[in-house]
Amino acid sequence: MAAHIFRRFSSSAKDLRLGIINNVKIENVGGKFYSTAAEPAQSAVEAARTSIDNPASHTSDQIGLWYTLQPESVKHLFSYGGLPKTYVTNCKTFAETCLMVRQPAISCIDYIKRSDLTLPPNKFLLYGPEGVGKSLSLASIIKFLSDDGWLIVHLPWAVNWRRNFKEIVPSASVPGQYDHPVDATLWLQHFRNQNQTILKDEQLLTSESYVWSRRETTEAGSPLSSLVELGMARARFASDCIMALTSELKQLAINDRVKVAVVIDGINTLFVKESRFRREDRTYVEPQNFTIYKAFTSLLHSDWKNGVILGSLDYTANGPTRRDSHLPRYILGDKGWELLDPFVPIPVSNYDEIEMRSAVDYYLDRKWLQNPAAATDVGRKELAMLSGCNPYSFMTVARSI
Template sequence: MNVARHSRGRNATVSQILNLSRCFNKAFLSKQARKEEIPSVVTSSNDVLSVSERDLGKLYVTPRREFEKIFPHGLQTSFMKEVQSSSQAGILVRKPALDIINHLRNHSQSNTSPMRFIINGPDGCGKTLTLAHIIHYCCKANWLVVQIPSVFEWVYSRNKVRHNMHDHQTFDQPQEALEWLRNFKTLNASHLTHLKTTSKHTWGKVDVTKSGQPLGVVVDQGLQKPMNATDAISVLLREIAKVKDRKILFAVDEFNGLFGTTSVQDPDKQLVHLKSLNLISHFQRLLTDLLSANTSATVASLSRTGMLHTRSRGFGLRDLLPHTWLQQLKPYVNIRVEEYSDDEMTSILEYYAHIKWLVASRDQKTVTEIRFLTQRKPFAVQKICSTC
């Protein structure tokens, strides 16, 4: 009797193990099947340095942690929600970004051709992500990257400003300056120990940075004493403009904001003129300083989204940039970013389905509706798929 009961118990145990084994095998095969879906929409190599023309219309994927190191400030809110949801950043390989990257990749110091690119196009068509792709490439290729993630956040800021200690007619933006220094340090940590100051710099009545000190000392001066943050950026940019032994990328999103209007108010609640904002002046000067540097590249993206008091109905260069600055920037390459092509639309919808950003069925009716409602504009596609 006990033997029979023991035999049945052993058989039940064996049966449970077999069932558990089948479940594991099924889960493993299901996981493998999901992995096999990836190559149809994702590049064969997710290394941004190896992305090429054969990858056009596909996405390269970066783990969330790596992406956040390169973009500590983040990108558009909707895109960052997608990154957080999927724990990865998928960026579509598009011709505008690849054209600029190929030019940067093939450029040499003996080449005097222009290294200035202005990205423009209709609202919501992916100019910011095009710029992000280029920044990612340059970071991985060991360029020194000087980036302004959002000019509009500076010129339309509601944070307090203070009179500059050296020039009371101008204003510092301590909070914006501190954030920029933190991001710059994160992005360029490997460069800041090797690059040295070329002259002595005095901070107030006491602090001094001697010639030959690492540029990281200048950054830390601004981070440790917020009242010096804006001046630290001024010193840093002047020193960067003198660098000749490495490639420099000056990347600006909402570039036209450097030449427009401002809603910043001084301590007396009076509007501050753009020319009186030191952050803006410092970066305008860097732009001018780098015009003759053949080891540097300026990549600027135009935007109307979030722009206040605009009367412009167009989104072209002449609509958004002053004539005088366009003349100074010559020669430049005009890079236009358009709506998704049919192939790009197919790839992005497949990717969204893969990461569960799009949970609705991708039947022909749904796809047709998404195309119609979004007009194939990347920002609108991303937003509407998050609700499907």
């Protein structure tokens, strides 16, 4: 019977004491009994959470649970990127930043723990279809690396330096090379922000002297942070400072002064053949001629130790003509495959049943899903069907419910 439509109703005293019969609410109005369909009681749904916010302590028993990144950790690690923009928008709405414990991050962290740092860096590549959570898995791993005392070289989305760059100018130091003055400066700020504690280590000193101009030099034995500060203060030298920084980091790692983690989201973009920047003759510049690409690519070689290399493979980081598969061999191409091989492939997939239920519970807990039907078994199945259990698709579907 529809709500708000009343009818005359007779009932026994026992029925009246119960108050509700078969989802029908009994009301006494002026000595006459009327009924209306009773609204089902809605119990608050709470997200399944874990109080353990250190990814190093997460196990397979906690898959599907949510853990909170403290605001200071978010500011420290992800102020300049690392979390997808749509996810950051949701986090602001939810007034918290939470990540789900998932198997890819657990596996990768376990591999890092068991790596022999006296050997060349192990390489771990996350791969999977679009929207399955590769970037957020990397975020969990970055949190672990920071807590574990690694110096982090993090490229949140290197694709932007090839497609959506702010400024590109010919290099003043290497003919034929091109610099990103603004982008390089912003990355140095990101690097300093993530590693501000480690950079205070007095053992981290430069091994070479660098001449930037007639008046500006960095002497051998200077603090490593001086390279960072110079690049931030002088955008003109920022790209060359990154080149010097990556070289010094490899040498420091070889000398057992620091352990370095290279983390690149969309690592395959380093091997794409074209950029959107044109020379004066209107020909496109190959990304391999970008100073910062050359600097970070040097860290992917196996000629150093005390390091690990992590990356995500994303077909959207490739050119428009190479997006037919998400599998590593296809995405990397010949050049990327030759440089990164051997590596450990770590698949990232859509939510399983437990993870999907946990995701719905979290959105209900945050009042993002307002429709009461979303909490029912039928509603959950519909959400799973509409999104295909894809994390990004589910986030998109949930916006309108």
